[in-house]
Amino acid sequence: MREVAILGVAMTKFGNSERTNMEMFAEAGLEAINNSNIEAKELEALFFGNCLGTFEEGQMHMAAFAHSALGMRMSAPSTRFEGACATATVAVRHAALLVGAGVYDMVIAGGAERTTAMGTPLATRTFAMGCQAQYETPLGITFPGVFGMAAHMYSKKYGIPIKELKRNMAEVSVKNHFHGAKNPKAHFKKEISVEKVLSGAFIADPLQLLDCCPFSDGAAAVVVASADKAKQLVDKPIYIAGTGQAAAGPLYHQQDLTRVIAREVSMKGAYKQAGIGPQDIDVCELHDCFTIAEIMAIESMGFYEFGKGYDAAAKGETRLGGKIVVNPSGGLKSKGHPIGATGAAQVTEIVEQLRGESGSRQVEGAKIGLVDTLGGDFGTVCNIILRS
Amino acid sequence: MREVAILGVAMTKFGNSERTNMEMFAEAGLEAINNSNIEAKELEALFFGNCLGTFEEGQMHMAAFAHSALGMRMSAPSTRFEGACATATVAVRHAALLVGAGVYDMVIAGGAERTTAMGTPLATRTFAMGCQAQYETPLGITFPGVFGMAAHMYSKKYGIPIKELKRNMAEVSVKNHFHGAKNPKAHFKKEISVEKVLSGAFIADPLQLLDCCPFSDGAAAVVVASADKAKQLVDKPIYIAGTGQAAAGPLYHQQDLTRVIAREVSMKGAYKQAGIGPQDIDVCELHDCFTIAEIMAIESMGFYEFGKGYDAAAKGETRLGGKIVVNPSGGLKSKGHPIGATGAAQVTEIVEQLRGESGSRQVEGAKIGLVDTLGGDFGTVCNIILRS
Numbered sequence: 001m002r003e004v005a006i007l008g009v010a011m012t013k014f015g016n017s018e019r020t021n022m023e024m025f026a027e028a029g030l031e032a033i034n035n036s037n038i039e040a041k042e043l044e045a046l047f048f049g050n051c052l053g054t055f056e057e058g059q060m061h062m063a064a065f066a067h068s069a070l071g072m073r074m075s076a077p078s079t080r081f082e083g084a085c086a087t088a089t090v091a092v093r094h095a096a097l098l099v100g101a102g103v104y105d106m107v108i109a110g111g112a113e114r115t116t117a118m119g120t121p122l123a124t125r126t127f128a129m130g131c132q133a134q135y136e137t138p139l140g141i142t143f144p145g146v147f148g149m150a151a152h153m154y155s156k157k158y159g160i161p162i163k164e165l166k167r168n169m170a171e172v173s174v175k176n177h178f179h180g181a182k183n184p185k186a187h188f189k190k191e192i193s194v195e196k197v198l199s200g201a202f203i204a205d206p207l208q209l210l211d212c213c214p215f216s217d218g219a220a221a222v223v224v225a226s227a228d229k230a231k232q233l234v235d236k237p238i239y240i241a242g243t244g245q246a247a248a249g250p251l252y253h254q255q256d257l258t259r260v261i262a263r264e265v266s267m268k269g270a271y272k273q274a275g276i277g278p279q280d281i282d283v284c285e286l287h288d289c290f291t292i293a294e295i296m297a298i299e300s301m302g303f304y305e306f307g308k309g310y311d312a313a314a315k316g317e318t319r320l321g322g323k324i325v326v327n328p329s330g331g332l333k334s335k336g337h338p339i340g341a342t343g344a345a346q347v348t349e350i351v352e353q354l355r356g357e358s359g360s361r362q363v364e365g366a367k368i369g370l371v372d373t374l375g376g377d378f379g380t381v382c383n384i385i386l387r388s
Numbered sequence: 389m390r391e392v393a394i395l396g397v398a399m400t401k402f403g404n405s406e407r408t409n410m411e412m413f414a415e416a417g418l419e420a421i422n423n424s425n426i427e428a429k430e431l432e433a434l435f436f437g438n439c440l441g442t443f444e445e446g447q448m449h450m451a452a453f454a455h456s457a458l459g460m461r462m463s464a465p466s467t468r469f470e471g472a473c474a475t476a477t478v479a480v481r482h483a484a485l486l487v488g489a490g491v492y493d494m495v496i497a498g499g500a501e502r503t504t505a506m507g508t509p510l511a512t513r514t515f516a517m518g519c520q521a522q523y524e525t526p527l528g529i530t531f532p533g534v535f536g537m538a539a540h541m542y543s544k545k546y547g548i549p550i551k552e553l554k555r556n557m558a559e560v561s562v563k564n565h566f567h568g569a570k571n572p573k574a575h576f577k578k579e580i581s582v583e584k585v586l587s588g589a590f591i592a593d594p595l596q597l598l599d600c601c602p603f604s605d606g607a608a609a610v611v612v613a614s615a616d617k618a619k620q621l622v623d624k625p626i627y628i629a630g631t632g633q634a635a636a637g638p639l640y641h642q643q644d645l646t647r648v649i650a651r652e653v654s655m656k657g658a659y660k661q662a663g664i665g666p667q668d669i670d671v672c673e674l675h676d677c678f679t680i681a682e683i684m685a686i687e688s689m690g691f692y693e694f695g696k697g698y699d700a701a702a703k704g705e706t707r708l709g710g711k712i713v714v715n716p717s718g719g720l721k722s723k724g725h726p727i728g729a730t731g732a733a734q735v736t737e738i739v740e741q742l743r744g745e746s747g748s749r750q751v752e753g754a755k756i757g758l759v760d761t762l763g764g765d766f767g768t769v770c771n772i773i774l775r776s
């Protein structure tokens with residue numbers, strides 16, 4: 001496998017948009033192409049992520065239209081990927097694998113999603129289609145339900161009173177909003193307080209409104225090329241040091257809802273390929289779909305021992321200036337979560353951090369960054385380790 | 389790129405099924421694994437195709453559950469692909485690319501689809517989501533409409549009276565039903581006559597009912613491995629000699645509805661990689677979603693000059709015993725069309741033909757075979773050339 005790098009990256013502002021998926025993807029894709037100092041016709045393939053386009057726009061087969069929106073050549077194939085919330089991360093990883101293997105020299109990967117116009121009830125229902133539909137959905141399982149259960153189990157397993165855990169979960173939300181307030185592309189650009197989180201409406205006990213990420217619209221794209229090509233084209237190529245992807249079955253096969261075992265398997269592969277360990281990561285964009293999910297993730301990645309990560313945000317250790325900065329973009333919680341675009345936006349943030357281009361939310365001296373995305377209720381995890 | 393081969397293949401019976409996508413895929417997948425003389429735990433990745441699972445079963449993120457249904461190991465990632473009707477072909481091609489590049493040694497690819505239980509109106513509506521939703525769908529464009537227009541344009545462009553063209557189109561349907569009657573897995577196992585086709589209900593002028601493939605339920609799977617591994621495991625590995633994939637934009641960008649230019653681009657790549665030309669193909673499974681589509685395809689592939697392929701079926705040249713046997717399985721028309729599974733079923737047929745295992749529909753002495761699948765209204769084409 002040859003060395004692979006990321007050239008241009010771009011994302012739309014996340015939030016409520018009246019634009020179509022293709023309009024949003026064209027903005028992100030063309031900006032990523034422009035930032036790569038190339039033309040669309042030089043790209044050899046498109047790896048495109050989208051989850052809910054059939055419900056939202058009556059549109060299947062979106063990759064071909066995304067290809068056309070960018071003005072790519074016909075001999076460059078376009079392929080749609082879907083892995084629930086990990087959709088775009090999986091697309092970027094496949095791009096990295098095929099460039100690394102020498103099948104392509106330069107490709108674009110990313111995704112787009114519209115979720116806000118359908119309204120919260122339908123968005124909740126269609127998101128829940130990432131859970132197992134035959135046995136789980138009829139029991140009323142949606143994602144807030146899954147992570148609400150996980151929070152209760154975490155509390156019980158580690159003997160942390162639920163009230164104490166909830167205060168620490170709220171600190172995760174406060175920290176991610178603190179970061180997001182510095183991100184012009186974030187869905188929510190405002191700071192919040194622990195008290196505000198703890199006074200929110202209950203969504204799925206113990207999760208309150210501000211423990212949950214929003215439904216967002218948005219798109220993101222990254223150009224992936226061989227390292228040789230990247231060095232010729234851009235000043236600061238960011239290298240893909242390792243990737244991982246793992247699959248687990250339905251939630252009812254999981255032994256312990258406080259640990260996403262597929263993440264541990266995926267990360268093991270990514271760390272091994274990169275030849276590094278958790279102590280080497282300077283900055284991480286991870287899947288904080290719910291506050292408890294961030295706590296679970298930092299433990300599975302090895303930043304904290306199991307049962308010891310719950311107060312990392314409260315201690316300031318995962319905040320800008322802390323020992324391992326988590327979600328400097330604001331994360332899914334504050335930056336937003338247009339599911340088919342999320343992974344590519346995480347890559348965009350890490351690339352900009354490693355280039356030192358993140359302005360007031362810059363992690364000083366960041367050299368190695370990690371992307372983590374969870375798809376479904378523990379069924380797909382995809383990780384990408386980047387280095388400057 | 390190292391040499392890649394196909395080991396075991398399998399498909400369910402196509403038709404009306406009361407089984408879930410996972411139940412069908414488990415049948416096909418486990419049979420393909422068994423025919424490969426391996427165990428599921430040896431597989432390193434799953435490339436899974438499905439189009440309409442969200443509408444049909446309320447299920448997104450199906451790849452993770454397909455992975456679990458086969459009993460694969462967690463470190464083997466599962467990824468869902470979607471390219472409208474070309475979905476499973478794209479999945480198989482990505483499997484071939486990643487095995488060829490040495491990323492994996494042995495993987496499984498395939499797909500599953502349920503379409504019949506939703507009924508014809510909703511199936512027609514959701515299939516049409518493969519067309520461009522913003523400008524085409526509001527004009528009433530569905531797939532029968534697209535190919536009805538193509539037939540009229542073919543008639544006009546080549547000066548073939550529509551009545552004569554329709555009789556020749558009917559011969560395509562008769563030929564594919566003749567083949568399908570010999571296929572125990574086919575949706576429709578009965579021969580039909582030209583008169584029966586020409587007395588059918590009109591679907592989209594000039595297409596009548598038996599010019600159109602059915603909606604079907606079914607699944608198919610193929611195991612892909614390095615040639616070295618394949619030779620150790622099975623008696624008759626079938627080699628992937630070349631693949632192609634191309635993308636075009638929406639139909640309103642197409643200059644000439646009688647030619648699928650993306651197919652010409654895709655086939656050029658596949659022929660070049662295989663180092664052969666159309667004269668070398670012994671047997672072909674191609675995308676006969678409508679009778680006119682088969683006529684267009686055999687011209688784009690170079691079996692016939694443009695405007696000269698319309699009477700190939702009537703002359704018996706594409707029938708068993710003819711000079712280039714097209715759709716010996718019965719094709720989409722008679723074997724059926726569960727869209728997310730179709731490409732893997734086409735590969736299954738060609739592999740069995742090249743192994744000499746096709747019984748009464750065997751193409752004698754077949755050594756090189758071609759798979760062709762069209763996704764959407766000309767937006768995605770994927771081709772795979774196989775040899776014994």
